[in-house]
Amino acid sequence: MLQYVARRLLVAIPMLLGAMSIVFFAMRVLPGDPCVAMMGDQATSGALADCTKNLGLDRPLAVQYVDYLWRSVRFDFGNSFRQGYPVSDYIARMFPHTFILVVASAIVAALVGIPIGIVSALKRRNPLIDYPLRIIALLGLSMPVFWLGILLLIVFSLRLDLFPLIGGGDLDGVIAMIGSGEVFTEPRDFLAGVVDVLHHLALPALALGFTLAATVSRLSRSAMLEVISQDYIRTARAKGQGERAVVYKHALRNMMVPLLTIIGIFVAIALTGTVLTETVFTRPGLGKMLVDAIGARDYPLAQGAITVFTMIIILVNLVVDMLYAVVDPRISFR
Amino acid sequence: MAIVRRADPVDLTLPDVRVDRPANGRKRLRRFVPISIGLLMAALMVLMAAAAPLLAPLSPSAQFADAVLKGPGVVARHLLGTDEFGRDILSRIIWGTRVSLEVGLASVLFGFAVGVPFGIIAGVCGGRAEMAIMRLADMLMAFPTLLLALIIVTALGGSLTNQILAIGVALTPNFVRLARSLALTIREQDFILAARALGSGQVRVMARHVFPNALYALVVVATLYIATAIRTEASLAFLGLGIPPPTASWGTILSEGRQYIKCCPWITTFSGLAIMLAVLAFNLVGDALRDLLDPRLRGE
Numbered sequence: 001m002l003q004y005v006a007r008r009l010l011v012a013i014p015m016l017l018g019a020m021s022i023v024f025f026a027m028r029v030l031p032g033d034p035c036v037a038m039m040g041d042q043a044t045s046g047a048l049a050d051c052t053k054n055l056g057l058d059r060p061l062a063v064q065y066v067d068y069l070w071r072s073v074r075f076d077f078g079n080s081f082r083q084g085y086p087v088s089d090y091i092a093r094m095f096p097h098t099f100i101l102v103v104a105s106a107i108v109a110a111l112v113g114i115p116i117g118i119v120s121a122l123k124r125r126n127p128l129i130d131y132p133l134r135i136i137a138l139l140g141l142s143m144p145v146f147w148l149g150i151l152l153l154i155v156f157s158l159r160l161d162l163f164p165l166i167g168g169g170d171l172d173g174v175i176a177m178i179g180s181g182e183v184f185t186e187p188r189d190f191l192a193g194v195v196d197v198l199h200h201l202a203l204p205a206l207a208l209g210f211t212l213a214a215t216v217s218r219l220s221r222s223a224m225l226e227v228i229s230q231d232y233i234r235t236a237r238a239k240g241q242g243e244r245a246v247v248y249k250h251a252l253r254n255m256m257v258p259l260l261t262i263i264g265i266f267v268a269i270a271l272t273g274t275v276l277t278e279t280v281f282t283r284p285g286l287g288k289m290l291v292d293a294i295g296a297r298d299y300p301l302a303q304g305a306i307t308v309f310t311m312i313i314i315l316v317n318l319v320v321d322m323l324y325a326v327v328d329p330r331i332s333f334r
Numbered sequence: 335m336a337i338v339r340r341a342d343p344v345d346l347t348l349p350d351v352r353v354d355r356p357a358n359g360r361k362r363l364r365r366f367v368p369i370s371i372g373l374l375m376a377a378l379m380v381l382m383a384a385a386a387p388l389l390a391p392l393s394p395s396a397q398f399a400d401a402v403l404k405g406p407g408v409v410a411r412h413l414l415g416t417d418e419f420g421r422d423i424l425s426r427i428i429w430g431t432r433v434s435l436e437v438g439l440a441s442v443l444f445g446f447a448v449g450v451p452f453g454i455i456a457g458v459c460g461g462r463a464e465m466a467i468m469r470l471a472d473m474l475m476a477f478p479t480l481l482l483a484l485i486i487v488t489a490l491g492g493s494l495t496n497q498i499l500a501i502g503v504a505l506t507p508n509f510v511r512l513a514r515s516l517a518l519t520i521r522e523q524d525f526i527l528a529a530r531a532l533g534s535g536q537v538r539v540m541a542r543h544v545f546p547n548a549l550y551a552l553v554v555v556a557t558l559y560i561a562t563a564i565r566t567e568a569s570l571a572f573l574g575l576g577i578p579p580p581t582a583s584w585g586t587i588l589s590e591g592r593q594y595i596k597c598c599p600w601i602t603t604f605s606g607l608a609i610m611l612a613v614l615a616f617n618l619v620g621d622a623l624r625d626l627l628d629p630r631l632r633g634e
Binding site: 014015016022026027139141142144150153154158268271275276279290294306309310313314 | 364469470472473474476477478479480481484485486488489561565568569572573574575588592595596599602603606607609610611613614617618621
């Protein structure tokens with residue numbers, strides 16, 4: 001097992017290095033000078049030269065590259081060109097916002113997608129049930145998350161005034177209360193903070209969750225179809241077990257194993273979705289931070305955000321590979 | 335005397351297929367419904383793109399000062415309303431079909447043309463070539479399609495060619511992976527052995543035997559990727575990295591209309607609907623093709 005983990009890690013490291021190199025060089029061919037972007041067109045050449053020197057952009061590209069890799073290994077992505085803060089602090093502040101969005105939308109996706117997929121597979125010979133469910137899945141798959149987000153905003157925020165139009169709530173405050181122990185001394189304030197965060201989270205999670213639910217339902221459907229054609233399901237039926245028991249006791253449990261493998265794909269789609277969702281709902285988070293950083297030509301911030309995104313995807317895939325091998329003992333740790 | 339137990343005679347007669355025929359015929363026809371709808375929608379889209387100058391009632395960039403932010407039908411000549419510059423939304427959406435279709439088809443062609451040869455080389459040749467190609471593909475696969483396209487478009491700028499290039503590059507590793515896995519299966523077939531025995535070289539085996547046999551599966555997936563490419567282009571435009579104005583693109587119309595969702599939701603609603611229908615069309619075609627060609631799903 002340890003050998004398997006070590007080998008998978010060894011494969012992941014060059015992948016991560018390659019991905020980081022792509023990010024670094026892509027950022028360096030960006031049109032426009034970050035100093036001009038920061039100081040404006042009217043800046044004197046002396047001021048621009050000073051700025052370039054301060055940001056370390058006057059050093060040879062190879063030196064900048066090695067420096068970037070070495071710093072990234074230590075999670076030191078330098079300081080944001082525009083804000084001046086360390087990028088890692090910025091990422092640490094934004095990460096919880098993106099994390100809760102991904103978790104909340106995953107819950108929505110699982111609650112909506114898995115039942116749709118299962119029912120669609122079990123009732124596949126009944127077009128009155130299968131067809132509408134497959135159409136819903138296809139619509140979810142075809143609907144861009146930013147459009148669904150806008151439609152939800154128009155209906156629930158602007159027309160019905162039920163949810164806030166922008167922002168992510170005071171998540172920093174809630175986290176600070178947990179850290180300082182105020183959660184026990186001021187439980188009402190804490191609860192009010194949590195409710196506020198959830199209030200801000202509802203529409204983005206619904207928008208992202210529904211588009212993800214489409215993927216989950218299709219994968220659940222095919223996983224279920226695969227499982228119910230197995231011999232042990234026929235055996236269970238032959239023993240005289242009721243359909244309910246066959247589904248809940250045998251099919252559902254075994255269906256979860258292939259579903260595990262899609263977590264990697266799911267996280268990649270969800271993270272991409274956060275870039276768009278956070279932009280639509282003007283929510284703080286890694287995705288919005290990345291879009292803003294690219295717009296402002298803030299190299300370190302954009303590099304940091306993309307590196308963290310890539311790291312998460314590679315790590316999740318690594319963990320899923322291992323989990324899959326643990327869950328299904330037929331897979332040997334070769 | 336041994337007791338011989340005889341099994342009951344097995345009924346070897348074929349069931350009367352004529353009895354099931356009408357139901358089977360209906361079932362078979364039903365399987366073609368989704369692909370027909372998808373193909374019809376895709377054909378309409380192609381028609382709209384090709385005949386945009388004839389179909390669009392007005393110029394997509396013409397500005398009407400007397401009809402700024404007017405709702406659908408408020409001014410008779412603007413059926414779907416106007417935007418903040420008084421431009422006709424319907425005309426912009428019709429012209430925007432061209433951008434979406436061009437980017438969708440060209441970027442998939444790019445990904446196909448680059449990815450499939452490399453995938454087949456990796457699958458057939460194996461060894462170091464496979465290792466190098468697959469590691470590079472894995473590296474690119476670490477980025478989700480939108481993120482990779484976002485990086486490339488940011489670096490190169492948002493022209494039509496750059497959009498095609500960015501989305502094409504982002505799709506390439508998917509084609510590499512699929513072509514390799516297909517080639518790995520095909521290379522073990524007897525006809526490949528026969529071709530080699532007849533003196534076919536590596537290149538001939540790949541071009542004349544592996545590629546044609548992998549083609550149908552690749553085309554099915556390519557259809558699905560057209561939908562991905564259209565959605566990615568719209569997403570990039572929504573993030574402000576689309577084709578620069580005044581070219582009309584659905585994502586750009588939607589992105590610009592976002593500021594006016596309070597007063598004028600029609601701008602975002604109609605442009606978003608166009609994106610969804612286009613993605614839906616290619617998803618339907620791709621899905622239906624996959625179902626029709628998958629022998630496991632026949633008879634479902």
